[in-house]
Amino acid sequence: MTWGWIQGGHLLVKRVLHTIAVNTPVAVYGNAPELAIHLRAWCRTQGHAIEIAKTTGGPVAVIHRGSAEVGRWRGAESTGDATIPEEQAHAYWGLAGRSATVEAGAPTFNFPLDTRVEVWAKEVAKLYAQAAAAQWNPATAIPWEEPFDLHDEVEDAVVQVMTYLIENETAALVIPARFASQIHPHFREVMQLLAIQAADEARHIDVFTRRALLRRPKLGLSTAGGQSSLKTLIDETDFALSAMLLSVLGEGSFLTLLWFLQQYAPDPVTRQIARLVGQDEARHVTFGIAHLTQHVQKDPMLLGRLADAIERRHDILANTAGLNEEVFDALVLIAAGSWEPEALRIGWNKVQILIADMNQGRIHRLCKVGFDEASAQVLSALHTRNFM
Ligand SMILES: [Fe+2]
Ligand SMILES: [Fe+2]
Structure with a gap:
């Protein structure tokens, strides 16, 4: 040869x-x-x-032929089972996929979220698959060209709500994007889910911006109180506490807001946006509840830390305005649909119902995570008036 x-x-x-x-x-x-x-x-x-x-x-x-254990692969380490992650992922497994054999001497990496209890939920692979299958194209999924007539002030109200939604979505993108880079790749489904969640939020920013600029040259008002509320979310660096504040309470409240917007949207573009964004948000909330519930079952002390985080955030925001008045008024006008006093009264009532529904939703989700009803009521009441 x-x-x-x-x-x-x-x-x-x-x-x-x-x-x-x-x-x-x-x-x-x-x-x-x-x-x-x-x-x-x-x-x-x-x-x-x-x-x-x-x-x-x-x-x-x-x-x-020598023994397989000698030579270059001596001391190589398996990174565990292909389907079931280990309790603890090791720094020297690095970027290797789960169940790969890692050569001795491979570099170590610093992924701080490296234990299963902190990040895992048994539903995570299914949620990732659902998210990947449910991605929608903003160019074709929204009826951008569909004609509609709106009173100028109702259009302004929509633009104001969109302006508010955009900055909330921006916080909701930054946070999972940051945690995605801290998850040990051994828990790849969690990393993937957070990455696709960030991509969802990127799409939400896109469609809210396009709706705002559909008939106006610029966005509306961004308040100090609204941004202060979002800053406390960005400043939370603990994965579990962030999941509680952002996903369970914030995105949970947003889900109710999106249903409200879908129901009372004054035009077909806003209605379809609210519907599609709401579908994505439901997944984000589901994952937050799932991994916190499983974390609490393994470590009941976590409940105390979660409650402390909610109280701490409330104290930080105690002197801020919370939801900006412009957003509140815009929601009333959208729900009213006109400037008739009776319509405005009904619109105002609908916004009160929205706020009560948000509260009920938060109590329900807090109970799912493991709080008793009475604690859940107290903690829900401490949630930011900015909704997110
Ligand atoms: Fe979103
Ligand atoms: Fe979200």
Whole structure:
């Protein structure tokens, strides 16, 4: 046989060695000039014994297969089962996929969220698959061209609500994007879910912006109180506490707001946006509740930390305005649909019902995570008036 070692010849030798028992001799033939030198070096790294032939005309060398444990893969580590993650992921597993064999000496990485209890939920793979299947195209999923007539002030109200939604969505993008980079890749489904959640939020920012600018040259008002509320979310660096504040309470309240907007949207574009965004948000809330519930079951002390985080945030925001008046008024006008006093009265009542529904939703979700009804009521009442 004529072949060169560095031209893939080693694959033939490896292939044969894989099929035979330890210590079985294999004769290697070939006529590449440096073949014997390459074979010797390779066998040394792989832990195989080798005799170089002294005569010409026969095999170049005879290799005796060594034990699989010697050589380059000595000390290699398995990263566990392909489907079920370990309790603790190790820094030296690095970027390797779950169930890969990692060569000894691979670099260590710093992924601070490296335990299953902190990040995992048994539903996570299913939620990721649902999210991947449910991605929608903003260009085609929204009826941008559909004609509609709106009173100028109702259009302004829609623009104001969109302005508010955009900054909330921006916080909701930044936070999972940051945590995605802190999750140990061993828990890849969580990392993937957070990445697709960030992509959902990117799409939400896109469609809210496009709706706001559909008939107006610029956005509305962004208040100090609204941004202060969102800053407390961004400033929370603990994954569990952030999941409570952002996903369970914030996105949970937003879900109710999106249903409200879907119901009372004054135009087909806003209605369809609220419907599609609401579907995405429901997944975000589901994951937040799922992993916190499972975390609390393993570590009941977490409930106290979650309650403290809600109280702390309330105290920080105690002197801010909460929901901006412009957003509140815009929601009333959207729900009223006109400036008739009776319509405005009904619109105002609908917004009161919205706020009560949000509160009920938060209490329900807090109970799911593990709080008793009375604590859930107290904690829900402490939630930011900015909704998110
Ligand atoms: Fe969103
Ligand atoms: Fe979200």
